[in-house]
Amino acid sequence: MSQDSVEAMGAPAVAAILRPRRQTSALGDRIVLGAFTLAAWLVLLIVVALFAALTIAAWPAIKTVGLSALHSATWDPSSGKYGLLSFIYGTLVTSAIALALAGPIGIGAALLLAEVAPRRLAGPVAMLIELLAAVPSVVFGIWGLFVLAPIMRTVVEPALSKTLGFLPLFQGYFYGVGLLTAGVLLAIMILPTVTAITRDIFEAVPRDQREAMLALGSTTWEMLTRAVIPYARSGIIGALVLALGRALGEAMAVVMVIGNKPALSLSLFSPGYTMASVLANEFTEATGQNYVAVLVGIGSLLFILSMIINVFARLLVRSVGGARQGRS
Amino acid sequence: MLAVTWLCAGTAAALLAFIVIYVVKRGAPALNPQFFTSLPTPVGITGGGVANAIVGSIEIIGMASLIAVPVGVMAGIYVALLGKGWLAEAVRFLSDVLTGVPSIAIGLFAYIIIVVPQKHFSANSAGVALSIIMLPIIVRTTEEAVRLVNPAIREGALALGIEAWKAIVLVTVPCARAGIVTGALLGVARVAGESAPLLFTAFGSQFWNIRPDSPTAALPLVVFQYSIAPYKDWQQIAWGGALTLIALVFMLNITARALFPARIVR
Numbered sequence: 001m002s003q004d005s006v007e008a009m010g011a012p013a014v015a016a017i018l019r020p021r022r023q024t025s026a027l028g029d030r031i032v033l034g035a036f037t038l039a040a041w042l043v044l045l046i047v048v049a050l051f052a053a054l055t056i057a058a059w060p061a062i063k064t065v066g067l068s069a070l071h072s073a074t075w076d077p078s079s080g081k082y083g084l085l086s087f088i089y090g091t092l093v094t095s096a097i098a099l100a101l102a103g104p105i106g107i108g109a110a111l112l113l114a115e116v117a118p119r120r121l122a123g124p125v126a127m128l129i130e131l132l133a134a135v136p137s138v139v140f141g142i143w144g145l146f147v148l149a150p151i152m153r154t155v156v157e158p159a160l161s162k163t164l165g166f167l168p169l170f171q172g173y174f175y176g177v178g179l180l181t182a183g184v185l186l187a188i189m190i191l192p193t194v195t196a197i198t199r200d201i202f203e204a205v206p207r208d209q210r211e212a213m214l215a216l217g218s219t220t221w222e223m224l225t226r227a228v229i230p231y232a233r234s235g236i237i238g239a240l241v242l243a244l245g246r247a248l249g250e251a252m253a254v255v256m257v258i259g260n261k262p263a264l265s266l267s268l269f270s271p272g273y274t275m276a277s278v279l280a281n282e283f284t285e286a287t288g289q290n291y292v293a294v295l296v297g298i299g300s301l302l303f304i305l306s307m308i309i310n311v312f313a314r315l316l317v318r319s320v321g322g323a324r325q326g327r328s
Numbered sequence: 329m330l331a332v333t334w335l336c337a338g339t340a341a342a343l344l345a346f347i348v349i350y351v352v353k354r355g356a357p358a359l360n361p362q363f364f365t366s367l368p369t370p371v372g373i374t375g376g377g378v379a380n381a382i383v384g385s386i387e388i389i390g391m392a393s394l395i396a397v398p399v400g401v402m403a404g405i406y407v408a409l410l411g412k413g414w415l416a417e418a419v420r421f422l423s424d425v426l427t428g429v430p431s432i433a434i435g436l437f438a439y440i441i442i443v444v445p446q447k448h449f450s451a452n453s454a455g456v457a458l459s460i461i462m463l464p465i466i467v468r469t470t471e472e473a474v475r476l477v478n479p480a481i482r483e484g485a486l487a488l489g490i491e492a493w494k495a496i497v498l499v500t501v502p503c504a505r506a507g508i509v510t511g512a513l514l515g516v517a518r519v520a521g522e523s524a525p526l527l528f529t530a531f532g533s534q535f536w537n538i539r540p541d542s543p544t545a546a547l548p549l550v551v552f553q554y555s556i557a558p559y560k561d562w563q564q565i566a567w568g569g570a571l572t573l574i575a576l577v578f579m580l581n582i583t584a585r586a587l588f589p590a591r592i593v594r
Contacts, residue, residue: 014482014492015412032493036410039402040419043467046460047422050429050437057440108336116333125337127585132344134581136521138548139570142555143347146354146563191340221329242428249430251524252552276432276524283436283528296436303433310428314421 051307054300061297064290069297075262075273077286082294084301086262090179090272094254095247097183097268098190103240105187106194111224113195114202126199133192141256144185149176149257152184157269172267175259180268182258186250190243197242201235201320202228231320238316245309249302251276275302348574355571358564368534368550371559378569380536384451384544388530389516391455391540396462397512403463404470404511409496420471423464434460435525443529451537451544454530461522462515469514473507473588474500510588517580521573523548547573 061069065082072083109129113122153176160180164170205228213227214220229236251274259271260281275298286292362377369376407416438457443449477500485495501508523546526532531543532553538544547569555566 011409011412014409014486014496028491029493032497033410036402036406037415039399040406040411040415042399043403043419043463044415044422046463047426049441050434050460053437053440054433057436105336105339108333109340112333112337116330117337123589125341127582128341128344129337130585131578131581132340132347134517134521134577135344135347136523136548136570136573136577138521138523138551138555139347139351139574142551142566142570143350145555147350188343191343195337195340219329245428249428249433251430251432252548256552256556276430279432279436280524280527284531296440299433299436302430303436306428306430306433307425310425313428314424 050303054296054303058297058300060289061293065294065297069294073262073264075278077282077288077291077294080290082290083262084275084298086264087273087275087278087298089264090182090258091248091274091276093179093268093272094182094186094258094274095244097180098186098247099240099244101184101187102191102194102243106191106239106243107198107229107236109191109195110198110202111228114199115224115228116220126196129192129195132188133196137189137250137252140185140189141253144181144253144257145177148185149181152176152178152181156180161269168266169268172265172269174269175271177257177259177271178269179258179265179272182254182272182274183268185253185257186247189250189253190247193243193246194239197239197317198232198236201232201239201317204235204320205231234316235320238313238318238320241309241313241316245306245313248309249276249306251280255280275299351567351571351574354567355569358568359571363565363568367536368565371557371562374561376561376565378545378547378550378565380533381545381547381550381569382572383536383538384530384533385520385547387538387540388451388454388458388526388544388546389520391451392458392462392519393512393516395455395459396466396515399459400463400466400511400515401470401508404467404508405474405496405501407467408471408474409500419467423467426460426464430524431457431461431522432524432527435527435529438525439528446541448541449529449531449543450541451530452540454526454544454546455540457525457529458519458522461519461525465515465518466511469511469588470504470508473504473511476507477503507588510584513580513584513587517577517584520580521548521577523552527552 069082069084070088071085072081073085074081074083075086113126117125153174157174157180160170161174209227209231210223213223218226254274255277258274258277260273260277261271262273263270265272279295279299283295286295362375364377364382365379366375366377367380368378403419407419411417435457437460438453442453442456481503482495482500485499486492526546526549530546530549532549533543533545551566551569551573554562554569557563
């Protein structure tokens with residue numbers, strides 16, 4: 001028997017054994033293999049339960065406050081005003097900054113790991129980038145608060161204000177904590193995600209594409225930018241969307257560097273608020289049914305948003321992955 | 329032009345080095361024996377520590393592993409070996425999606441289904457929340473590890489007449505041992521530093537609270553709460569906690585990757 005047919009026989013052959021042949025094997029198989037099946041169902045159940053619990057729990061908020069919350073930016077729970085617009089704005093702005101910074105750098109690093117670097121160097125460098133992903137978000141938060149924010153306040157934001165101050169984005173006073181700092185910190189946090197997934201995407205691009213380009217006389221850079229990246233385009237978008245999903249949901253690091261002020265401001269220097277960080281900040285101090293209900297509603301909104309983004313992104317990534325369905 | 333790619337990767341590596349070196353520099357002075365053995369003290373009184381947070385973290389992560397590891401390993405084996413219908417593909421896809429769910433939303437879920445009915449914070453709810461976060465990592469890593477085992481070994485065992493479940497449990501799984509342990513280690517590494525789900529499940533505590541149904545201190549919570557405090561000695565403790573977390577998480581990751589180098593879960 002060739003290796004291919006042996007491997008192809010794996011799952012169906014085992015499943016065929018599930019049909020009882022001897023009395024002695026039937027019970028053991030049913031119990032153990034049934035337990036495995038149950039575990040798989042449990043995973044499915046958990047996702048469904050997450051969805052159900054969070055959507056149902058948001059219902060009281062929708063009933064009392066209504067969808068008008070999405071239009072108003074006034075967040076004043078003590079007077080019963082629950083405007084979510086500043087949170088949505090803050091979430092979008094910080095995530096956009098993070099993606100704009102981490103996207104190009106991540107794709108460049110992934111190009112290095114997948115194409116340019118010698119094999120023996122790619123392993124350790126990939127490990128370093130993976131360790132960056134492993135850093136807990138509170139550690140990013142405390143580092144952001146005590147290191148990044150002062151750097152932003154004393155070096156980066158004054159420089160931006162001087163050179164690009166004509167743009168409303170870079171006007172106003174700088175405190176170090178604010179939308180821009182949170183965006184930069186998020187960029188550092190999602191960089192490993194972008195790199196890792198994009199690297200897998202690049203490795204899934206067929207060799208013929210590269211070889212055909214090189215045969216036509218292109219340089220390596222031309223081969224990468226004109227053959228590999230266009231082919232992997234949808235997968236790269238998927239990776240970026242996945243990283244966006246991570247950035248949307250990040251609570252701890254953001255809550256420590258964003259200034260926690262529910263305001264809509266065009267200036268990136270100003271403090272802001274995101275959906276995840278208002279949950280982290282105010283949930284344990286929320287008094288009154290409405291307040292808690294609205295916060296739970298924000299959490300549900302965050303969950304549903306991230307689910308949609310994740311499903312969409314995973315489908316995109318898999319479309320390039322093709323045969324490598326078992327990979328991320 | 330290719331130098332651009334070197335620059336990008338170099339930026340990532342430099343950031344990592346910068347962060348780690350800084351955390352070590354600020355956190356190392358805080359790590360004395362008292363840090364690991366005494367309870368938190370009021371502001372201004374020296375000699376405080378995070379002993380209850382360390383014990384609480386171990387307790388919560390232990391509970392989470394107790395739930396997530398068996399379920400995850402079994403589900404991973406199902407997806408790799410037994411799935412012939414839509415369930416395996418669905419579990420695989422949903423595991424991937426689950427890794428992207430914000431951890432604070434999962435903490436909120438645990439709050440809704442456990443804390444609210446019980447009307448008190450508990451380490452149990454924190455354990456459940458963390459187990460949901462760990463689960464996809466363990467499922468995918470186990471699946472990958474089991475897939476890599478040569479099916480011929482299992483076929484040989486089956487050809488000799490042993491039952492199917494024994495062929496899996498006693499033949500294939502021991503071969504996939506390294507990968508499965510890696511999955512558990514990576515799962516623990518992922519949740520060891522998570523503090524968002526603990527905010528409204530374990531809630532934190534200043535005292536020894538090792539009963540699973542009481543509010544429990546945890547190291548990531550301590551880092552968060554103390555770092556935003558205006559007191560220098562509390563901030564110092566926060567840095568020490570941050571260093572402990574980074575050291576723990578890096579050790580787990582490096583051990584896991586040394587055991588099982590295949591890249592799997594993002």
